[in-house]
Amino acid sequence: MLGNHAGFILASYGLSALVIVVLFVWVAVDGRAQRRQLADLEARGIRRRSDRRAEGGPE
Amino acid sequence: MRLIDYANPTRFLSLSAALLPWIVGVTVVLFAVGFYLVFFVAPADYQQGETVKIMYIHVPFSWLSMFCYMTMAASALGTLVWRHPLADVSAKCAAPIGAAFTFLALATGSLWGKPMWGTWWVWDARLTSVLVLFIMYLGLIALQETIEDPARAAKAGAILTLVGVVNIPIIKFSVDWWNTLHQPSSVFRAGGSTIATSMLVPLLVMAVAFTFLFLVFHLMAMRNEILRRRIRAMRMIEAAGVE
Amino acid sequence: MSALTSLFVREMRLATRVGGGALMGALFFLIVVTVVPFGVGPDLNLLARIGPAILWIGALLATLLSLDRLFQADRDDGGLDLVLMGETPLELVVLVKCLAHWTATGLPLVIASPLLAIFMNMEPVAIGATTLTLLVGTPALTFVGAIGAALTVSLRRGGLLLAILVLPLTVPVMIFGVSAATAAVQEPVPFATPFTILAALGLFAMVLGPIAGAAALRHAGD
Numbered sequence: 001m002l003g004n005h006a007g008f009i010l011a012s013y014g015l016s017a018l019v020i021v022v023l024f025v026w027v028a029v030d031g032r033a034q035r036r037q038l039a040d041l042e043a044r045g046i047r048r049r050s051d052r053r054a055e056g057g058p059e
Numbered sequence: 060m061r062l063i064d065y066a067n068p069t070r071f072l073s074l075s076a077a078l079l080p081w082i083v084g085v086t087v088v089l090f091a092v093g094f095y096l097v098f099f100v101a102p103a104d105y106q107q108g109e110t111v112k113i114m115y116i117h118v119p120f121s122w123l124s125m126f127c128y129m130t131m132a133a134s135a136l137g138t139l140v141w142r143h144p145l146a147d148v149s150a151k152c153a154a155p156i157g158a159a160f161t162f163l164a165l166a167t168g169s170l171w172g173k174p175m176w177g178t179w180w181v182w183d184a185r186l187t188s189v190l191v192l193f194i195m196y197l198g199l200i201a202l203q204e205t206i207e208d209p210a211r212a213a214k215a216g217a218i219l220t221l222v223g224v225v226n227i228p229i230i231k232f233s234v235d236w237w238n239t240l241h242q243p244s245s246v247f248r249a250g251g252s253t254i255a256t257s258m259l260v261p262l263l264v265m266a267v268a269f270t271f272l273f274l275v276f277h278l279m280a281m282r283n284e285i286l287r288r289r290i291r292a293m294r295m296i297e298a299a300g301v302e
Numbered sequence: 303m304s305a306l307t308s309l310f311v312r313e314m315r316l317a318t319r320v321g322g323g324a325l326m327g328a329l330f331f332l333i334v335v336t337v338v339p340f341g342v343g344p345d346l347n348l349l350a351r352i353g354p355a356i357l358w359i360g361a362l363l364a365t366l367l368s369l370d371r372l373f374q375a376d377r378d379d380g381g382l383d384l385v386l387m388g389e390t391p392l393e394l395v396v397l398v399k400c401l402a403h404w405t406a407t408g409l410p411l412v413i414a415s416p417l418l419a420i421f422m423n424m425e426p427v428a429i430g431a432t433t434l435t436l437l438v439g440t441p442a443l444t445f446v447g448a449i450g451a452a453l454t455v456s457l458r459r460g461g462l463l464l465a466i467l468v469l470p471l472t473v474p475v476m477i478f479g480v481s482a483a484t485a486a487v488q489e490p491v492p493f494a495t496p497f498t499i500l501a502a503l504g505l506f507a508m509v510l511g512p513i514a515g516a517a518a519l520r521h522a523g524d
Contacts (some may be wrong), residue, residue, distance in 0.1 A: 005109060005110045006109070008170050012117070012166070012167040013116065016163050019163055023156065023159050027283065030280075031286075038289065038293075139517075194469070202454075206457065211456070211521065211522065215521065218453065222510065226474075233474035234473070236481075
C-alpha cells in the first residue's frame with residue numbers, strides 16, 4: 001500500500017511520533033514534578049506574599 | 060475581556076485548566092480525521108508516488124516552525140512593549156517546542172529527499188532556510204539557559220527574537236538568491252497553487268491538527284513554567300526566613 | 303557631537319595601546335587563511351576558486367571573535383553605567399563604538415586581505431573585488447555582531463555564545479559578499495547586482511545594530 005519507498009514513509013512518521021511523544025513525556029513529567037514541589041512547599045506552610053495578604057497579613 | 064485581563068497568572072492557570080481538555084479533544088479528533096484522509100483517501104502523486112505521504116507531515120512541520128517563531132515574536136513584543144507578565148513565559152516555553160518541530164521539518168525533508176533526489180541532504184533553498192532557523196532556535200535557547208536571572212534572560216531573548224524576525228525575510232531572500240545562482244533547476248517543487256484539492260484538504264486538516272498540538276504543548280509548558288516561578292519565589296521566601 | 307568625537311578618540315586609544323589587541327584580529331585572519339591549504343591541499347587552481355570564500359570566512363570569524371569585549375570592558379569598569387545615565391543617545395554611542403571598533407580591527411583585515419589573497423593564488427581582478435566587498439561588508443558584520451555583544455554583555459564567557467547568536471544573522475552578508483567577489487571573475491551575474499545588495503545590507507545593519515544593541519544594553523542594566 002505504501003509503494004516501494006515504504007521505509008522512508010514509515011521512518012518519517014515514526015521519527016515524528018517519537019519526537020512528539022518525547023516532548024509530551026517531558027512536559028508531563030516536568031509538570032508533575034512542579035506540582036509535587038509546590039504541594040511540598042505548601043505542606044511546610046510556606047505561602048506566597050499574595051496568599052498571605054489575602055488571608056489578612058502574616059500571622 | 061481584554062488581553063491584559065489574562066495577565067494574572069492565577070487566572071491564566073484556572074482558565075487554561077478548563078480549556079486544555081477541550082483542546083486535547085479537538086486535537087485527537089483532527090488527527091483521527093487527518094490520518095484517515097492521508098492513508099485511505101488521498102491519492103498517490105503521479106510523479107512522486109506514495110512518498111508524497113511525507114508531505115502531509117513535512118509541510119505542517121515547516122509551517123509550525125514559522126508559526127512558533129511568530130508566536131515568540133508576538134510574545135517578545137508583549138515583553139518589551141507592554142511588559143505583559145505572561146509574555147516572557149510564553150516566549151520561553153515556545154522555544155524548545157519550536158526547535159523540536161523545526162528539527163522534524165528538517166528530518167522529514169531529508170527522508171523525503173532521499174528517494175526523490177538520491178541524497179539525504181541537498182543545499183536546497185527551502186531546507187537551507189529551515190536549517191538557519193533551527194540554528195536560531197538553538198541560539199535563543201542557549202541564550203536563555205545561560206543568563207541566570209529570569210527577567211533579564213526574558214528581555215535578552217525578546218530582543219534577539221525581534222532581531223531574528225527582522226532578519227528572517229532577508230535570510231530567506233538571500234538563500235533563495237544564492238540557491239538559484241548555484242542550482243538553476245530545483246527538483247523540489249511541492250507546488251503551492253498547483254496542488255490538487257484531493258491532496259490539499261488532507262494537508263490542511265493535518266496542518267490544523269499540528270497547530271492544535273502545538274497549542275496543547277505550549278499551554279502545558281506555560282503552566283509548568285508559571286508553577287516553576289512560583290516555587291522559585293516561595294523558596295526565596297523560605298530562604299529569607301520570612302515566616 | 304564633541305562627546306561622540308571624544309568617545310571615538312577614547313576607543314581608538316584603548317584599542318591601539320599595549321594590551322588593546324587591535325591587531326590580534328588581523329593575526330587571527332592570517333592564521334585562518336594559512337591553515338586552509340593544509341586542510342584542502344595546496345592545489346593552486348582550487349585555492350584560486352575558493353579564495354574569496356576563505357577570505358570572507360576568515361574575516362567573519364576574526365570580526366566575531368574580537369567583538370566579545372566591545373561592551374564588557376566598559377561594564378567592568380563602570381563606564382557603561384555612566385553612558386547609560388548620560389544625555390547622549392545610547393544608539394549613537396553604540397554606533398560610534400562600532401565605528402571605532404571597526405577602524406581598529408576591521409580595517410586592518412581589509413588592508414591585509416590583498417596580501418593574503420596572493421597566498422590564495424587569486425587573480426588581480428578577484429583580489430580587488432574581494433578587498434572591495436570586505437571593505438563594504440565588514441562594517442555590517444561589526445554592527446550585527448554588536449547586537450550579540452550587547453546581549454551577552456553580562457556573561458562571563460560570552461564569546462562562543464556571541465558567535466552562535468550572530469552567525470545565522472550574518473548569512474546574507476556572507477552570501478552577497480562572496481557572490482560579488484566571485485562575480486567579478488566568473489560570468490553568470492554582473493558584479494554590481496550582489497555588490498549593491500551587500501551595500502544595502504551594510505546600511506541596514508548600521509540602523510538595526512545600534513538600535514537593538516542599545517535596547518539590549520538598557521535591559522542588561524536593570
